[in-house]
Amino acid sequence: MVKNPNAFINLLESRKYKILDRHEDDRENCVTHHLQGVSKESRRDVKFTMLLRKQFSPSKYADNWMWLEFKKSFRQEGWLYGKANFIAFETRESFVIVSRKKLLQFVNASGKIRYDQPYVKEAKYAKYKILRDKNGRESTQINVRDLKKLEGTQMWSK
Numbered sequence: 001m002v003k004n005p006n007a008f009i010n011l012l013e014s015r016k017y018k019i020l021d022r023h024e025d026d027r028e029n030c031v032t033h034h035l036q037g038v039s040k041e042s043r044r045d046v047k048f049t050m051l052l053r054k055q056f057s058p059s060k061y062a063d064n065w066m067w068l069e070f071k072k073s074f075r076q077e078g079w080l081y082g083k084a085n086f087i088a089f090e091t092r093e094s095f096v097i098v099s100r101k102k103l104l105q106f107v108n109a110s111g112k113i114r115y116d117q118p119y120v121k122e123a124k125y126a127k128y129k130i131l132r133d134k135n136g137r138e139s140t141q142i143n144v145r146d147l148k149k150l151e152g153t154q155m156w157s158k
Contacts, residue, residue, distance in 0.1 A: 007158045008052050008095060030079060051084035063091040065141040074136030080104055096147050097154040106150055113140055
């Protein structure tokens with residue numbers, strides 16, 4: 001378990017973001033935050049949504065490989081295609097903040113995700129390959145270095 005479960009909320013508040021609403025997804029380690037803050041460019045109030053991917057088993061491996069969800073089930077799209085403006089991936093020392101749209105562009109254009117190969121059956125084989133479970137959930141693992149290369153990525157130290 002992560003040392004301080006409120007670390008992300010504390011960081012949001014210290015950066016002057018107002019939390020308008022939060023919703024914890026009971027099926028997995030995701031929390032959606034509806035936020036309000038001041039845009040650096042326009043100096044106007046802006047509202048946006050950030051999805052936090054919490055880390056339950058802190059380890060060096062979990063710090064280097066992040067899960068992306070393509071499908072939540074056979075009938076429902078995953079959070080990668082959702083409404084969040086930003087995704088925050090938790091590591092032991094920081095949060096990696098990326099634009100969901102930039103991440104989706106990378107996934108579609110990079111050629112790293114191997115859609116051309118059969119689904120894998122175990123999480124340990126899901127690095128850039130699609131893992132599909134019995135409920136139709138489809139996900140893959142991506143290296144945090146790829147996330148850090150995306151335009152506009154921010155690192156928030158805990």
